[in-house]
Amino acid sequence: MDVPSADRPTPGSVDWPSDWLRATLGLLALRALSAGPSYGYAIISELERHGFGTIKGGTLYPLLSRYETAGLVTTEWRAGDGGPGRKYFALTDQGRAELTRLCADWRRFADTSTGYLDPERLTKETPA
Amino acid sequence: MTQETSDKKWFDQLVMELRLRQVHGSAIGDTVASARELLGDTGQRAEEAFGPARDYAAALELPAAPKHDWIRTALWPSLLGLLAFLLFNQAVVSWTRSELLLVSPAQAAFLATPVVLVALLPFYLDAVVRRIRVCVALAAACAVAGILSAVVTPTNQAEAWLSMDPLPWVVGSALVMVALSITNAVRSSRPGSADDVTDPLSGTADGTGTGARLMVQVTDWLFPLLALAMLGLALSFR
Numbered sequence: 001m002d003v004p005s006a007d008r009p010t011p012g013s014v015d016w017p018s019d020w021l022r023a024t025l026g027l028l029a030l031r032a033l034s035a036g037p038s039y040g041y042a043i044i045s046e047l048e049r050h051g052f053g054t055i056k057g058g059t060l061y062p063l064l065s066r067y068e069t070a071g072l073v074t075t076e077w078r079a080g081d082g083g084p085g086r087k088y089f090a091l092t093d094q095g096r097a098e099l100t101r102l103c104a105d106w107r108r109f110a111d112t113s114t115g116y117l118d119p120e121r122l123t124k125e126t127p128a
Numbered sequence: 129m130t131q132e133t134s135d136k137k138w139f140d141q142l143v144m145e146l147r148l149r150q151v152h153g154s155a156i157g158d159t160v161a162s163a164r165e166l167l168g169d170t171g172q173r174a175e176e177a178f179g180p181a182r183d184y185a186a187a188l189e190l191p192a193a194p195k196h197d198w199i200r201t202a203l204w205p206s207l208l209g210l211l212a213f214l215l216f217n218q219a220v221v222s223w224t225r226s227e228l229l230l231v232s233p234a235q236a237a238f239l240a241t242p243v244v245l246v247a248l249l250p251f252y253l254d255a256v257v258r259r260i261r262v263c264v265a266l267a268a269a270c271a272v273a274g275i276l277s278a279v280v281t282p283t284n285q286a287e288a289w290l291s292m293d294p295l296p297w298v299v300g301s302a303l304v305m306v307a308l309s310i311t312n313a314v315r316s317s318r319p320g321s322a323d324d325v326t327d328p329l330s331g332t333a334d335g336t337g338t339g340a341r342l343m344v345q346v347t348d349w350l351f352p353l354l355a356l357a358m359l360g361l362a363l364s365f366r
Contacts, residue, residue, distance in 0.1 A: 039165070041165075057166045057178050058179040061166075062187035075158075084161075084164065087158070087165060
């Protein structure tokens with residue numbers, strides 16, 4: 001996955017609560033790899049382009065390192081065209097299964113949370 | 129230039145922190161290369177992208193050798209080398225003067241001080257590596273113990289606790305130092321050593337230049353070289 005130069009994200013465009021990002025970054029990183037092998041900056045750019053703000057290398061790489069240890073991703077170094085080499089991360093079958101499971105769980109959690117936070121329900125439950 | 133300098137310092141700290149965590153050299157090379165790759169892409173400073181090197185090294189949770197593996201592979205051989213070197217120094221002076229090797233309890237205690245300090249290194253290695261003052265204090269304590277051991281050397285057999293023929297001690301300690309140096313030299317010349325920080329793409333070890341190789345050789349043969357210098361001094365001043 002290469003980063004198209006015309007599609008560069010605007011740095012710091014979104015500022016989500018850090019707790020939310022910390023809780024969901026694993027799922028988002030797996031999703032960013034679902035299209036195919038990718039490298040650090042391309043994953044960061046992909047997430048930024050989709051409105052999650054700028055993820056720091058110091059946050060992303062430890063996560064990917066743990067996923068590699070857990071067998072969810074594999075890594076491969078590829079020589080760059082005249083530039084430095086790149087470390088590509090790719091989902092394993094186990095990683096793909098984990099992404100599917102986490103996506104389903106997330107949807108159920110999001111539906112439950114959205115339903116609970118529904119303003120109409122909030123009004124009905126508020127004592128007069 | 130300032131960015132290069134601060135990044136170099138950050139990378140040096142990162143390698144040191146990963147080494148303290150007993151991470152394999154190839155995994156350290158991989159970590160360094162991937163961090164450089166991202167910095168090349170973003171143009172950020174290392175500290176800005178990854179935070180403090182110590183925190184980043186901890187966050188990576190890279191697979192490491194058993195925590196005390198280095199004690200068996202590095203500390204015990206070094207300790208044995210130091211002990212042999214100290215014994216050689218005591219014995220060689222007596223031998224060049226054709227005297228008996230005389231040892232008093234106080235002298236033995238002072239000689240044992242550096243050995244004990246090095247043996248206890250696992251308990252304060254982090255402090256030695258991270259704080260130069262601790263390192264200087266340790267070196268000073270060893271030097272003072274060495275000087276004091278020379279001061280309390282018995283001048284006659286009546287003051288001595290032990291009196292021995294120095295030649296077996298000279299030969300024995302020299303053989304131990306040479307055997308340890310040969311073992312170290314063979315280990316460090318072996319390609320793919322766990323200590324080598326290797327580039328993940330080329331597979332070459334960091335610091336394979338002539339200067340770095342010479343430095344490794346000097347380190348491997350440090351005790352025999354120092355012992356030769358001591359022998360030269362003892363022969364000059366007899």
